[in-house]
Amino acid sequence: MPIRTTNRNRTTPMTGRQIAGSEITAEAVYMRRREALRAFGLGAVALVAGCSADSAAEDGAAATQEPMPGTPLAIAERGKYVVADPLTRYKDVTHYNNYYEFGTDKGQPARTSAGFHAHPWNVEIGGHAEVTGRFTLEDLLKPHALEERIYRMRCVEGWSMVIPWVGIGLGDVLKRFKPTSSAKYVAFTTIERPAEMPGLATRILDWPYREGLRIDEAMHPLALLAVGLYGRELPNQNGAPLRLVVPWKYGFKGIKSIVKIEFVERQPQTTWNQMASDEYGFYSNVNPDVDHPRWSQRTERRIAGEGFNLFGNRTPTLPFNGYADQVASLYAGMDLRRNF
Amino acid sequence: MRFFRDRVAAFKPLFFALCLLPLAMIAWDTFADRLGTDPVAQLEHRTGIWALRLLLATLAITPLRRLTGRRELVRFRRMLGLFAFFYASVHLTTYVVVDLGAYWAQLGADIVKRPYITVGFTAWLLLVPLALTSTRAMMRRLGRQWQRLHKLVYPIALLALLHFLWLVKADHREPLVYCAIFVGLMAVRVGWFRARARVGRVVEGA
Numbered sequence: 001m002p003i004r005t006t007n008r009n010r011t012t013p014m015t016g017r018q019i020a021g022s023e024i025t026a027e028a029v030y031m032r033r034r035e036a037l038r039a040f041g042l043g044a045v046a047l048v049a050g051c052s053a054d055s056a057a058e059d060g061a062a063a064t065q066e067p068m069p070g071t072p073l074a075i076a077e078r079g080k081y082v083v084a085d086p087l088t089r090y091k092d093v094t095h096y097n098n099y100y101e102f103g104t105d106k107g108q109p110a111r112t113s114a115g116f117h118a119h120p121w122n123v124e125i126g127g128h129a130e131v132t133g134r135f136t137l138e139d140l141l142k143p144h145a146l147e148e149r150i151y152r153m154r155c156v157e158g159w160s161m162v163i164p165w166v167g168i169g170l171g172d173v174l175k176r177f178k179p180t181s182s183a184k185y186v187a188f189t190t191i192e193r194p195a196e197m198p199g200l201a202t203r204i205l206d207w208p209y210r211e212g213l214r215i216d217e218a219m220h221p222l223a224l225l226a227v228g229l230y231g232r233e234l235p236n237q238n239g240a241p242l243r244l245v246v247p248w249k250y251g252f253k254g255i256k257s258i259v260k261i262e263f264v265e266r267q268p269q270t271t272w273n274q275m276a277s278d279e280y281g282f283y284s285n286v287n288p289d290v291d292h293p294r295w296s297q298r299t300e301r302r303i304a305g306e307g308f309n310l311f312g313n314r315t316p317t318l319p320f321n322g323y324a325d326q327v328a329s330l331y332a333g334m335d336l337r338r339n340f
Numbered sequence: 341m342r343f344f345r346d347r348v349a350a351f352k353p354l355f356f357a358l359c360l361l362p363l364a365m366i367a368w369d370t371f372a373d374r375l376g377t378d379p380v381a382q383l384e385h386r387t388g389i390w391a392l393r394l395l396l397a398t399l400a401i402t403p404l405r406r407l408t409g410r411r412e413l414v415r416f417r418r419m420l421g422l423f424a425f426f427y428a429s430v431h432l433t434t435y436v437v438v439d440l441g442a443y444w445a446q447l448g449a450d451i452v453k454r455p456y457i458t459v460g461f462t463a464w465l466l467l468v469p470l471a472l473t474s475t476r477a478m479m480r481r482l483g484r485q486w487q488r489l490h491k492l493v494y495p496i497a498l499l500a501l502l503h504f505l506w507l508v509k510a511d512h513r514e515p516l517v518y519c520a521i522f523v524g525l526m527a528v529r530v531g532w533f534r535a536r537a538r539v540g541r542v543v544e545g546a
Contacts, residue, residue, distance in 0.1 A: 096377035104511035107376065157509065159378055204511050275510065294506055295454050299443050303378055310370070310379055314443050 070232035073166050076145035081222075083150050083322075086305040088161035090230045096303070097237045098155065099256055100204055101190065101197040108199075109237035116196045118233075118240035118257070127187075127263035130178035137241055141227065143176070144168040148231065149224060149245075154286045154321045156250035159301045165245055166228030171219035174261075179215065183263035186218040187211075188244060191259040205271050211244065211255035212268035212282070214330075222247055222326055225258075248320040248327045250284045281340040285331070286321035290340045348412045355416060359423040362390045363430070380439050387431035392500050394424035396521055399497060403528045418474050421493070425471040428464050428500075456506035463499035466492050497522055 068090055095110045102109035102116075121137040146166050154160045174186065192208035194200045200207055217223065224245040227234060234240040239256025246253050252272050262268075272280035279293055288298045300317045320327050331339070344350035366386050369375050375382040398420045405413045436444055450457045470490055472478070479486050501522060504515040 092377040100510070106378075159381070202511075291453070294456055296446065296450060298446065301378065301380060301439070310383075310438060312441055313380065314439070314441050 068230060068232055070228075070235060072232050073146055073228045075148050075166055075231060077147040080147065081149035081151065083152055083162055085152070085162050085302070087150070088163060088304045089306070092303055093161060093163055093229060094235050094238060098157075098251065099199075099237055099239065101192075101199045101207070101209065101257075102237060103199045104204060110235075112198050113236035116193070116236040116240070116257075118236060121241050121259075123242065123258060124260045125177050125262075126260065128180045128182040128265065129263045130180065132177065140173065140242075141168065144172060146227070151222075151224070151245060151247035152321050153245075153247065153251050153254075154300060154317065156252055156280065156284070156292065156297075158295060158297070158299075159303055160315075160317075160321075161302075162304050164230055165224060165226040166231060167224045167226035167245065169221055170223040170225045170244065171221065173225055174218055174263075177263070179263045182265045183215055185264045185266065185268055186213050186215060187260075187262045187264050187268035188213075188255045188258050189260035189262075190255055191257045206274060209255060209271045210268065211253055211270050212264075213246065213253075214267075215263075216330055217246070217327075220327060220330065222323060248285055248323040250280075250286060252280070253284050283331075283336075283339050285327075285336065285340075286317060287319060287336060287340065288317040289319070290337055348415050352416075352419070355419060359394070359419065362386070363427070380434070383434045383438060384431065387427055387434055388504070391424050391427035391431050392504065392518055394420050394427060395493070395497055395500060396518065396525065398424060398493065399522070399525045403525060406532070422471060422474060425467045428467055432461070432464050456503050459499045459506070460503035463496050463503060466496045466499070470496075494526075 096106045097109040098106060099109040099113070102112045119137075122134050123137065123140055124134050126132050146168065148164055148166050150162060150164045152160060153163050188211045190209035191197075192200060213223070224247075226239070226243050226245045227241060229235075229238060234243065239254075242258045243256040244254045244258065267282055270282060272284075273282050286297075291297050297317055299314050301313045302315050303313070318324070366383065370379070370383065373379075398417050401413050401417045401420070405411060436447055440446055451461050452458070470492060473482060473486060473489060482489065501515065501519050504518065505512060508515055
């Protein structure tokens with residue numbers, strides 16, 4: 001199977017030096033940030049913070065007036081993958097999570113995941129590859145430079161966010177293990193730690209959570225192994241310390257807290273597909289033309305921006321979540337209604 | 341001169357205010373920007389859940405009356421029913437105006453194609469004639485027909501529960517709690533119905 005590595009990212013046209021949307025700070029946002037910082041008694045720091053807003057992360061965070069916990073990450077690259085839409089606030093990204101291992105209510109993971117130990121962390125690599133075994137998270141990340149990528153995230157439930165992730169290309173990591181020709185798919189597994197994950201006590205899903213990609217999907221440059229968001233380490237409720245982000249697929253494909261990656265020959269069993277195969281396909285590419293059997297996927301409610309925004313959040317859902325130019329070729333000749 | 345006819349009449353304004361309390365709390369949270377990350381979903385959930393609670397409350401009146409022997413309870417039922425309709429209407433309006441907004445034309449397709457919206461909308465539609473015929477004058481005019489018409493409350497409750505069950509992705513515990521309450525309220529009725537039938541047979545046999 002050919003592995004696509006030549007697909008250039010075209011989320012935004014690259015002409016000369018790219019100016020990320022994040023570099024242009026709207027006056028209103030800037031003023032609010034000044035106010036916020038003053039409110040926190042950090043007047044003296046305001047000027048410095050205002051000058052160093054070279055990251056989308058800083059903008060969104062300051063405007064929320066929320067201090068961001070977590071260790072800042074050393075980010076080597078920014079602005080290559082951006083989205084013109086406003087970012088979702090840090091507070092919203094981290095307090096509205098579908099992570100059933102910590103409870104099915106979206107507010108629960110932020111409340112119940114504090115006791116989860118994301119360090120130390122090991123990932124088992126197995127299956128059809130020349131290099132396999134157990135690796136520490138540090139070993140896994142060491143050869144790679146961290147990158148900030150701003151992606152849209154479309155949940156299968158009909159809402160969406162815009163999130164500045166920090167991570168490394170999934171394909172770049174996978175290649176190091178030299179998958180063999182039998183590696184047609186990649187299967188991922190989430191950790192199952194009942195003592196630290198109260199949601200596991202209820203058999204809502206068939207634990208542990210499992211997801212999978214076709215090998216060419218996994219090797220696609222847009223597929224990201226995220227270790228952070230808003231410039232900091234992932235909070236537990238967002239899938240610390242290592243999670244998948246596949247921006248052209250529904251959010252549930254982005255499996256969290258990964259402990260196992262396997263190269264397999266057959267399409268792997270995935271959790272939501274197993275739970276209701278007529279509702280959640282293996283591919284689960286964002287597609288406004290294929291409705292969920294119980295609700296429409298034609299439009300979505302965007303959770304982003306500042307302040308009181310009750311009206312006008314609905315926006316059309318785009319094929320492949322707006323990444324059709326980059327990924328549609330992966331599915332050439334396939335009936336996307338059948339392979340949903 | 342007494343201001344109210346009796347104690348029930350005196351309690352009604354308070355009861356009315358009590359029924360408005362959830363709306364006031366929802367409004368308060370809305371304007372205080374305390375509805376959380378997805379305020380529209382919260383509005384829909386909270387208005388819908390109160391419509392369902394009040395609907396089940398109307399169905400609890402008869403069993404409660406029989407258990408407590410307090411016949412005056414029935415005089416609160418109309419208000420409960422009308423408030424159930426009120427919250428269901430706010431719920432539907434929220435969905436159409438706030439959630440769909442500029443995409444309100446999607447409503448037609450949603451009603452036809454989405455089972456959970458179909459049943460939810462049907463439940464609301466069936467509540468309309470009940471609300472319209474809730475006046476004393478209509479009760480008099482419809483006579484026996486009124487009783488039969490208002491039996492619609494049972495299928496309405498079923499549709500509302502189905503609406504709730506179907507919109508949930510995997511964790512059905514919350515809607516199942518309401519289903520259990522409904523089943524309980526129905527089981528009580530079946531019990532009485534059978535007891536009455538038995539008494540009837542005994543009387544006939546004698």
